[in-house]
Amino acid sequence: MPRGKALDDNRLTDSMYYILLSLMEPLHGYGIKQKISDLSNGEIEIGPASLYTILKKLSARELIALVEEDGERRKTYQISASGRDLLKRDINRRIRMAEMGKKVLLGLQGGNDDGK
Amino acid sequence: MPRGKALDDNRLTDSMYYILLSLMEPLHGYGIKQKISDLSNGEIEIGPASLYTILKKLSARELIALVEEDGERRKTYQISASGRDLLKRDINRRIRMAEMGKKVLLGLQGGNDDGK
């Protein structure tokens, strides 16, 4: 069984996040690499070591599933129902983290200002 | 093409992010631990190994600075100007990542669906 603290805690690492997002449509590994580059306007480039390592882990956790095998050449994956659930949770986690950041920067983090 | 260390790429890890946010006000290590627990409604707990390791790293990069030393007991840190800059950038990065996630989930990532 695959170890992984992030997933055990229902968190996605950034790389897992990008990969899971890409797999909202069926894609093979190399396509994921291109999709991520595309989604991030070339900001994020994921190499083969990260890509196939993470694909294997997500697959073992059944967050993604192999949907097609083109001979030996292409392996097409897609996100699973539980993968979608986790992805949604992680988007919300990321929103909460960013909101928290904005609040603290604006100095609004302390207590409730009931003003009355 | 971001590779290598998070800070070299102007990215903050989650732990660094929480710690830098906490240091928008002067705080010593143990206070940071409590602040993070507080900010996250007890969701995030950072242990001493992570805390002091990261504090040392942020300090070496001058993203935070030692502002006071209470005898040998307390070391009070605060975020620096460059730390604040990086923090702002990272909040925006996190917002962009979450927005991207929402778009893809809603199936709006490809082209513009003008509803016609």
Next chain:
DNA sequence: TAAAGATATATCATATAATGATATAGAAAG
């Protein structure tokens, strides 16, 4: 005042995660 629990910092060994380098090979383009 003794003990307990909270505060406070620090490091080691290990676990987890990411990635550059490398290997292999088919397909497309020139």
Next chain:
DNA sequence: CTTTCTATATCATTATATGATATATCTTTA
């Protein structure tokens, strides 16, 4: 034919996080 792109895969190393442990002070309370 040879270069480039597509495509998957693993190894060795680096990067990051953390549980366990150590040490010491301060605070509360029995």
